[in-house]
Each structure stands twice: as C-alpha cells, then as structure tokens.
Amino acid sequence: MGEDAQVAGAEQDLRRDVRDARRVVVKVGSSSLTTAAGGLDADRVDALVDVLARHLAPADAPDTGEGKEIVLVSSGAIAAGLAPLGLDRRPRDLARQQAAASVGQGLLVARYTASFARYGRRVGQVLLTTYDTSRRSHYRNAYRTLDQLLAMGAVPIVNENDTVATDEIRFGDNDRLAALVAHLVRAELLVLLSDVDGLYDGNPATPGTSLIEEVRRPEDLEGMEIGSAGKAGVGTGGMVTKVEAAGIAAAAGIPVVLTSASHAADALAGRPIGTYFHPTGRRSAGRLLWLAHASTxxxxxxxxxxxxxxxxxxxxxxxxxxxxxxxxxxxxxxxxxxxxxxxxxxxxxxxxxxxxxxxxxxxxxxxxxxxxxxxxxxxxxxxxxxxxxxxx
CATH class of the missing domain: 2.30.130.10 (PUA domain)
Incomplete structure (x- = not known):
C-alpha cells in the first residue's frame, strides 16, 4: 500500500467514530447566526438547519438506528435581542443582558421552529442553569426531558437560561454548556461550530500559522497561544472556551470536532475537517462532571x-x-x-x-x-x- 493510501486510510479510521456517532451534540456560536450589529441572520440559521435536517433520524421512527439524534446547543439569544431593544453592542451589565436574552430567546426559537418546520421537524426549547444540573433530582429531570424529546423525534434547542441566571449560577459560556450537555445525554460526539475552521497554532490571520488537525492529549497544546472572543463582539467565548470545552468532553470519553459552521456537513459526515480531539478519559458518574465544571x-x-x-x-x-x-x-x-x-x-x-x-x-x-x-x-x-x- 502506498504512503498516500495509508494516510487516507488512517484519516478514514480517525473519523469513523464521528461518522458512526448516533447521538450528537452540536453547538453553534452567536457569530455564526447573527450580524455584528445584532439580529438573527435568517439565511445562516436556515443553512445550519439544512445540514442538521439531512443527518437527522426519521421523525416518525427515531429509534430505527438510521440517521442521528441531534441536540443543538445554540447561542444567539442575547445577540438577537440587541437590535430590537435599540442596543448597538452587547451590554456589560447583567440586567440588560438578561433583558436582551428575554427578547432574543423568543426570536431565536421562533426562527428555529420555522426553519425545522420546512422538514416537518419539531423543536423543543430547554433552558438550563448550573443549579438545574448539579442537584441530583434536577440532573435526572434534565436528562429525562432531553431523552424524551429525542425519543419523540424532536430536536432539543438548549441554551443557558440567561433571563434568570445570576453570576453565581451561570455556565459562563455555551461551549462549556455544550460539553456538559454532551455528557448529560450520553452523546457519542460533540461538534463545536464557530466562525473559524479549526484550531490553529497561532493567529489564523498571521502568515505561517497552521491548522492543528488533531489533539491527542492536553499536552499537545502546551505553550500555544490561543485567541479569545472574536471581532464581532456578540459572543462571550472564543477559541479559549472552545478548547476548554473540548478538553472537558474528551476527558469524559467523548470525541470532539471543532470547525466552522460552513463546514458542518463535512464534520457530521466524518470527513477530516477542522480539529479532531481524541477522547482522553472514560465517562464518569453523571453529576460529577457537572460538579467539577459547572458548580459554584x-x-x-x-x-x-x-x-x-x-x-x-x-x-x-x-x-x-x-x-x-x-x-x-x-x-x-x-x-x-x-x-x-x-x-x-x-x-x-x-x-x-x-x-x-x-x-x-x-x-x-x-x-x-x-x-x-x-x-x-x-x-x-x-x-x-x-x-x-x-x-x-
């Protein structure tokens, strides 16, 4: 076998767990759904839904083993509420963030509802705070709700409950929430979508930087400069939070693909796109991961x-x-x-x-x-x- 064929075979094996994953958590960031000025970009939402719908298990027979069960962790509520409230940028104070989330969350779910309806799919809104998931009974209830939505062929749309969450009970960003939800629902894959096509060994805008195609262990990233929030200014995270989230999921035995929203179809198909984080640990008892990473x-x-x-x-x-x-x-x-x-x-x-x-x-x-x-x-x-x- 030639060297090129061996490399191609290794890449195929590398992403087999991605391609074959049955239950998947997909997280999409604000910058991939909204404009920098605030407000949802309907075309971007529809483009994402087009990809997800093609990979979903049949709505009338979700347990046949065909297709994927997808939980969507979606940012964008606060950003969607900026323009309707006359705000030109994301506010810094918690009260106005909560007000923007209150307006934007309804707009966000309405947009998803309409977009998935084109494929005859229902969506269900699930809003979480850390309090909901570190307590034993609340944790079980969150799992049962999400599991039942999937069993009934619906697509859960998960977000942090920004309208009521205080600084003490916030996840901090939806990247970390996505990693924890992946563990909660016993997902076989986490896909993190943003406006960057993967993790680079420096600023992607700087000549000479390279895409990191895979991360086998945390030590692979030692000494690397990882950027923060993007220029759009509508999100709270950045590459730092995505790498941290990938580390949480990988340590819990869940493979992670980090890429851009424009490459979502390739990511879900198992093609060698973006950055692949190998699982580095085994699944722990359910609530312990939340206790370690989501509790205050x-x-x-x-x-x-x-x-x-x-x-x-x-x-x-x-x-x-x-x-x-x-x-x-x-x-x-x-x-x-x-x-x-x-x-x-x-x-x-x-x-x-x-x-x-x-x-x-x-x-x-x-x-x-x-x-x-x-x-x-x-x-x-x-x-x-x-x-x-x-x-x-």
Whole structure:
C-alpha cells in the first residue's frame, strides 16, 4: 500500500467514530447566526438547519438506528435581542443582558421552529442553569426531558437560561454548556461550530500559522497561544472556551470536532475537517462532571492532613472527624470546596449539613455525634458518591 493510501486510510479510521456517532451534540456560536450589529441572520440559521435536517433520524421512527439524534446547543439569544431593544453592542451589565436574552430567546426559537418546520421537524426549547444540573433530582429531570424529546423525534434547542441566571449560577459560556450537555445525554460526539475552521497554532490571520488537525492529549497544546472572543463582539467565548470545552468532553470519553459552521456537513459526515480531539478519559458518574465544571462552591470545608489523604488517595467519604474548619454560608445539598489546611482546594462535593451545623461536628466521630445529637448525625459530611477530586 502506498504512503498516500495509508494516510487516507488512517484519516478514514480517525473519523469513523464521528461518522458512526448516533447521538450528537452540536453547538453553534452567536457569530455564526447573527450580524455584528445584532439580529438573527435568517439565511445562516436556515443553512445550519439544512445540514442538521439531512443527518437527522426519521421523525416518525427515531429509534430505527438510521440517521442521528441531534441536540443543538445554540447561542444567539442575547445577540438577537440587541437590535430590537435599540442596543448597538452587547451590554456589560447583567440586567440588560438578561433583558436582551428575554427578547432574543423568543426570536431565536421562533426562527428555529420555522426553519425545522420546512422538514416537518419539531423543536423543543430547554433552558438550563448550573443549579438545574448539579442537584441530583434536577440532573435526572434534565436528562429525562432531553431523552424524551429525542425519543419523540424532536430536536432539543438548549441554551443557558440567561433571563434568570445570576453570576453565581451561570455556565459562563455555551461551549462549556455544550460539553456538559454532551455528557448529560450520553452523546457519542460533540461538534463545536464557530466562525473559524479549526484550531490553529497561532493567529489564523498571521502568515505561517497552521491548522492543528488533531489533539491527542492536553499536552499537545502546551505553550500555544490561543485567541479569545472574536471581532464581532456578540459572543462571550472564543477559541479559549472552545478548547476548554473540548478538553472537558474528551476527558469524559467523548470525541470532539471543532470547525466552522460552513463546514458542518463535512464534520457530521466524518470527513477530516477542522480539529479532531481524541477522547482522553472514560465517562464518569453523571453529576460529577457537572460538579467539577459547572458548580459554584457556596463555601468551603477545611480538612486535616489525614482527611486529605483519605479523600484524595483512598477516595473515601469525608467524615466529621477529619474536619478542621468551615468557611462561608451554605445549606445542605450545596456544592462546597474541600481544602487542605493551607487553603488549597483538593476536591468539590455536595455537603450533607448546613454551615451553621458544621462547627459542632468538627473533629468528632459519627458514633459520638449520634449518641449526643441523634441518628441523623451518624453520616458523612460529604459522601464519596457526591465528591469529585480536583487536579492538584
């Protein structure tokens, strides 16, 4: 076999998991859907829907194994609301962003509804905040809703709930949301679409820079200069957030293709377009990925050295005996950081007690607490199933 044929065969094998992926999350950025002045570009929306519709499983038989189930994570709500509200650029303050999202979200979904209707497809709007997905019951409900929409042949249109999300409960950008949704729905592929055709080893506008065709591990990107938000000024992300999102998904065992919206058809067909991120890890328990990447700690628990070793090295639950202190105000069920005595965060977890209860638990055994305070106190402060280690 010649060298060219070997390369072609390797490329075909490389993207086979992309081509054969059944459940796919596609994320599209604001700059690919709107004008720089604000307002939806109907032609761009229709062009994207044309591609997605061609790859969808039959609406009347979504479980036949033909075609793909697609969840669309779409930015553009705030940008779509700028022009109708007389705003010439994306506002910086949260209140006006929420107002723009309130107007723009309806316009965005209406546009998708009309565009998919050309193919006889229904859409369903799903708005999420981090609160919806770090709590056990909310996480299950989000999964069931998305899974049922797909089972009924609808296309879920997912966005952050910008109209009510505060700084404390925001995902921060839809790239990260897309990576987490891919994990939530157990997707086999994440496609990130933007206005750039892939990841470059420098500024794409600078002569001599090259497209990075594949990323096998995070170390491949060390020392590389990665750009931020684009010139359009209607989005919040940029290549940095896309690479971070790709890393989150890849670490959860999901391959990622990063390319431009104009190459969406090639990306979904498995052709060697854009930048391909190899999976680098295995799928973790559902909520733990959200806990690590989407939750905002409401406080902190300080662990003594023995508890740090138990939690980090032996992967045990955190017991009251290992507590050395507490910081912040939080309620049972809230996410908190677990820190060593020097203040370094070693883990994050969902706490089983209110902050005001913690001081009387510090350094005491569960048996002792049960005798004095009752059987409800004979339990972990943070159970290992609700705990995720952070990179040290």
């Amino acid at each position: 700690p409401r406080g902190a628990l300080v662990l003594d050295d023995g508890a740090v070793r138990a939690v980090v090295e032996r992967r045990t639950s955190l017991l009251p005996a290992g507590l050395a202190g507490v910081e912040g105000e939080f309620s049972a069920g809230d996410p908190v950081e677990l820190r060593d005595v020097s203040g370094h965060a070693v883990a994050r977890g969902l706490v089983n007690f209110d902050a005001r209860e913690i001081p009387r638990l510090i350094g005491r055994s569960t048996r002792e607490l049960a005798r004095e305070l009752g059987p409800a106190y004979e339990r972990e402060v943070v159970h290992r199933d609700d705990l995720v280690l952070l990179h040290r």
